[in-house]
Amino acid sequence: MLNTRREFLKQVARASALAALSSQMGLVYAMDPPLEQDGLSWQKAPCRFCGTGCGTMVGTKNGRVMAVQGDLQNPVNKGLLCAKGYHAGAALYGRDRLTTPLMRKGNKQVPISWDEAIDAIAKQIAKDPSNFSIYGSGQWTIPEGYTAMKFIKGGLGNNHIDPNARLCMASAVVGFITTFGVDEPSGCYDDLDECDTVITWGNNWAEMHPVLFSRVMNRRNNGEKINYIDLATRQTRSTKAADHYMEFVPQTDLAIANCICYQLLEKGTYDKDFVAKHVRFKDNEKKDLSIEEYKAFLAEYNIENTSKLSGLSKEQLKYLGDIFGDKNKKVLSLWCMGMNQHTRGTWINNLVYNVHLLSGKFGKPGSTPFSLTGQPSACGTCREVGTLAHALPGGRVVKNAEHRKQVEDVWQCKPGSINAKPGFHTISMFEAFAKGDLSSMWVQVTNPAQSIPNLHKNLANSDKRFLVVSDVYPTVTTRLANIVLPSALWVEKNGVVGNSERRTQQWFKMVDPPGDARDDVWQMLAVAHKLYEMGFAGMKNRNGKFLFHMEDENGKEIKSWDWNVYKTINTDKILFDEYRQLTLLKHKDIAPYDEYVKTRGMRWPVTEQNGRWVETKRRFVANDDPYVAEGRDIDIYMAKAGDKKAIAWARPYNAPPEVPDAKFPFWLCTGRVIEHWHTGTMTGRVKELKRAMPHAYVELHPEDARELGITDGDMVKIKSRRGSIILPAWVLGRGKPAKGSVFVPFFDETKLINEVTLDAYCPMSKEPDYKKCAVLVEKA
Amino acid sequence: MKHSLFTLSILIVLIYLAHSLDNYSNTQSVFVDEEVIPQFNPPPEDEEKSGFVFSGLETRESRRSFYGAPPVIPHRIGKTDRECLNCHTEPKEFMGHVSPPSPHPELVNCTQCHVRGNGPEIFKKTVTIKTNWLAxxxxxxxxxxxxxxxxxxxxRLHxxxxxxxxxxxxxxNTDIRVxxxxxxxxxxxxxxxxxxxMSPFSHEFTE
Known part of the structure; x- marks a missing residue:
């Protein structure tokens, strides 16, 4: 015990020495003393991979990560991780890490110095600043996204910035905004511990959010009764745990949700009190509807019609209606890409809210709709910081003059710096890049040459434009680049991210990046400062100083653009605390940086109450959310009309743009597998993960396979109107797609399924549909 | 005489133990640039010999990315995780192999953490990973x-x-039997x- 205390004091002393050292640099570097054990020092960091945001403890020694464990103190995962999380450390050490900047000269990419790279990028931007774009990521940390946003919207005065989260969460965002007036969920992971019924809407959470899945399944194993309904178009590992598997025709989720609402109104089982107090109805033209008019709209979605359209039996539809009509059931709806990557993604998000609003299953412990996020900071960075073509930090938009002014004031840029015209969203950005409307693009933390749909079309000519790619490994995208910048990864830098349940988590740098690899934030600061030196007006703030002017406590300027200075300071703290001022408008309040150092994250709104920073478990809910007005149980305080009511939208069924026909008779659905993260650039460097799932495959229904004469391991050609690939068949494998459909994962860079996919997108969210297009399947 | 014999034997035991303690000091292995497939003892799917196959600490280590990592599964797996516990609740003999029981059978989503050592059979070859990972x-x-x-x-006990x-x-695993x-x-x-x-793994989280 004494020993322990002495050890602890020693570490505190060391930490304060470090703090003293960094305060000489002008910054107090708050430090969680690393725990020492096994000769390793252990520090917290949220997992690098998905949107669950599990806490890990990272063990380092001699400047290297050597082990990763689940963090028992983190309430997200309570000590458990998944296969990817446990192996996150090994993802740093692939032999082919990028360690030096590269420039394309002729057909080769040759090493250059950082000075040359920064110089070339700055010159290119100065030449044509309004046609420069940034394509970022939901894996950007909050300070990274914030820097990119300020760089392009404040510095260059254009809005051509969009993240890969557009391909992932945009429909959820627009769904939230249209229904509740503000983005992000009311519920949280605690609801997983309290629900008695779970419905997943096209979601394979056993593989994609495994820690959340097992959180519920372990409850069942402990004797609790959990009814799990899997609404899907493909049998997956999740289906194996389901009490009810309901297989529907792709796109008819729209009709199924309406049919549940129809039954609630028809049978009178809807929550009359809740609806009267908290819900209003609108049609597609934004015209108000009475509940009778809404009921008339739903008449079309009676059980008979919906059963015919969706392929669900009448009994199944009735069962769903009864579950939501039962006042005593605590129903948790979960979804992710199945609903978001949808040409009517916004509508289906709205419709699932309708079901929960009508049944009053909203904001109650265990009984609420909950939108899962794909990426570790799609919420924190893309949605809260707002690194989207139309957005500004804290839920603001570029179109609003007042919003622009508020942001300009915090950024101290000259009035009028921010452009009022939204920039290109992802698909239009790549179309513009292909056409030449955009002259240059900087890609960070993502791999679009593998992940953008309809690659042939959307990546045409991209090797002819000026493309800068910051990444940690060579990817199909870096191969197209004029300049490749080697980046720091995960615990090689400081970071702050925000997960699905509004939890903001922070970590400190633990090891140095390899070779000459450097932080993404530094890369942008260096280019911005180069522009400033060149006399570029936008990079000067209203006081004539550098746009990213940072001062130490003595008022002395910090040369953040100088790597030798940058690596000794914590710019995350400065950027985060600056960004913080912008989070209050829509009650997305976050706490000061130092508060996150002490905790395993906090769920916003985080408010100061009696000198303590208090998080919010359930948003809009009395006694949890401090912004709920006195006397209200639920308060939709950001409702556009100011009436504190959520909107139930009358959204009709709408057929998908491409359906199987005689020439292309199969549905194609794409997705992920548990072993790999997105395009596999990191997990593909981990021996255990890569061996477990070395390549992509096509999954077929056994009857389809028999008809086509295909067995396990046969090479199969998948062809659409846009392209084709050949890959091995897996018939009785991990999943079983519905008859007449096939599934292909997208992690394999040698088998690019996105050459086949369709780039049609939801007209409201601009999110493309990776889950449905028509293909021909034949033995190769 | 009896007395000195006893002292002598104690001494011998002490010397032996001191020596073995030295051998038990923690070392670090370097997993660098692994060559193709099975790092571990050939899994049942690749092997058709009879007789029990026992393993030791070396095998144990080869199935983990690092100490504390979940081991990979050295054989084919069924479709549901429920099948895992058919064999992994107590040691069972199957085709010459003995199944190690799970120390945490209450966690039912096995494939969340444990992945196949070799990928699905549809892929004819396995891959080589070049890594500088030190474990x-x-x-x-x-x-x-x-x-x-x-x-x-x-x-750790977690x-x-x-x-x-x-x-x-x-x-x-004969090396860790008591x-x-x-x-x-x-x-x-x-x-x-x-x-x-001091361990981050020692205490349960309480809200």
């Missing part, structure tokens, strides 16, 4: 306060607090030497 190794044996003291538990699961006399597993109440004599008070 910490499994701890060998716990320390003893004095030669006759029971050794301490040299590993998800591994069911001693019998791995240290039972019938466990296929010779008195019938005594059951392990923690009566063996205490963790892992500094639990």
């Amino acid at each position: 910490i190794t499994e701890p060998k044996m716990g320390s003893r306060n004095h030669p006759f003291a029971p050794p301490t538990v040299p590993h 998800m591994r607090d069911n001693c019998a699961a791995c240290h039972n006399q019938s466990h296929p 010779n008195h597993s019938q005594r059951k109440n392990c923690m009566q004599c063996h205490v963790p030497d892992y500094d639990q008070s």
Whole structure:
């Protein structure tokens, strides 16, 4: 015990020495003393991979990560991780890490110095600043996204910035905004511990959010009764745990949700009190509807019609209606890409809210709709910081003059710096890049040459434009680049991210990046400062100083653009605390940086109450959310009309743009597998993960396979109107797609399924549909 | 005479133990640039010989990315995780192999953490991964306060607090078996030497 205390004091002393050292640099570097054990020092960091945001403890020694464990103190995962999380450390050490900047000269990419790279990028931007774009990521940390946003919207005065989260969460965002007036969920992971019924809407959470899945399944194993309904178009590992598997025709989720609402109104089982107090109805033209008019709209979605359209039996539809009509059931709806990557993604998000609003299953412990996020900071960075073509930090938009002014004031840029015209969203950005409307693009933390749909079309000519790619490994995208910048990864830098349940988590740098690899934030600061030196007006703030002017406590300027200075300071703290001022408008309040150092994250709104920073478990809910007005149980305080009511939208069924026909008779659905993260650039460097799932495959229904004469391991050609690939068949494998459909994962860079996919997108969210297009399947 | 013989034997035991303690000091293995497939003992799917196959610490280590990582699965798997526990609740013999029981059968989503050592059979070849990953190794044996003291538990107890699961006399890993597993109440004599008070793994989270 004494020993322990002495050890602890020693570490505190060391930490304060470090703090003293960094305060000489002008910054107090708050430090969680690393725990020492096994000769390793252990520090917290949220997992690098998905949107669950599990806490890990990272063990380092001699400047290297050597082990990763689940963090028992983190309430997200309570000590458990998944296969990817446990192996996150090994993802740093692939032999082919990028360690030096590269420039394309002729057909080769040759090493250059950082000075040359920064110089070339700055010159290119100065030449044509309004046609420069940034394509970022939901894996950007909050300070990274914030820097990119300020760089392009404040510095260059254009809005051509969009993240890969557009391909992932945009429909959820627009769904939230249209229904509740503000983005992000009311519920949280605690609801997983309290629900008695779970419905997943096209979601394979056993593989994609495994820690959340097992959180519920372990409850069942402990004797609790959990009814799990899997609404899907493909049998997956999740289906194996389901009490009810309901297989529907792709796109008819729209009709199924309406049919549940129809039954609630028809049978009178809807929550009359809740609806009267908290819900209003609108049609597609934004015209108000009475509940009778809404009921008339739903008449079309009676059980008979919906059963015919969706392929669900009448009994199944009735069962769903009864579950939501039962006042005593605590129903948790979960979804992710199945609903978001949808040409009517916004509508289906709205419709699932309708079901929960009508049944009053909203904001109650265990009984609420909950939108899962794909990426570790799609919420924190893309949605809260707002690194989207139309957005500004804290839920603001570029179109609003007042919003622009508020942001300009915090950024101290000259009035009028921010452009009022939204920039290109992802698909239009790549179309513009292909056409030449955009002259240059900087890609960070993502791999679009593998992940953008309809690659042939959307990546045409991209090797002819000026493309800068910051990444940690060579990817199909870096191969197209004029300049490749080697980046720091995960615990090689400081970071702050925000997960699905509004939890903001922070970590400190633990090891140095390899070779000459450097932080993404530094890369942008260096280019911005180069522009400033060149006399570029936008990079000067209203006081004539550098746009990213940072001062130490003595008022002395910090040369953040100088790597030798940058690596000794914590710019995350400065950027985060600056960004913080912008989070209050829509009650997305976050706490000061130092508060996150002490905790395993906090769920916003985080408010100061009696000198303590208090998080919010359930948003809009009395006694949890401090912004709920006195006397209200639920308060939709950001409702556009100011009436504190959520909107139930009358959204009709709408057929998908491409359906199987005689020439292309199969549905194609794409997705992920548990072993790999997105395009596999990191997990593909981990021996255990890569061996477990070395390549992509096509999954077929056994009857389809028999008809086509295909067995396990046969090479199969998948062809659409846009392209084709050949890959091995897996018939009785991990999943079983519905008859007449096939599934292909997208992690394999040698088998690019996105050459086949369709780039049609939801007209409201601009999110493309990776889950449905028509293909021909034949033995190769 | 009797007395000196006894002293001598004590001395011999002491010297032997001191020597073995040296061997038990933690070392680090370097997993660099692995060559193709099975790092571990050939899994059942690749092997058609009879007779029991036992393994030791080396095999144990080869199935983990680092000490503390979930081991990979060295054989084909069924479609549901429920099937895993058909064999992994107590040691069972199957085609010459003995299944190690899970120390945490209460966690039912096995494939969340445990992935196949080799990928699905549809892929004819396995892949080579070039990595500079360095791993910490499994701890060998716990320390003893004095030669006759029971050794301490040299590993974390999180998800591994069911001693019998791995240290039972019938466990296929011969290196970690104990010779008195019938005594059951392990923690009566063996205490963790892992500094639990400093360990991030030692205490349950309470809200």
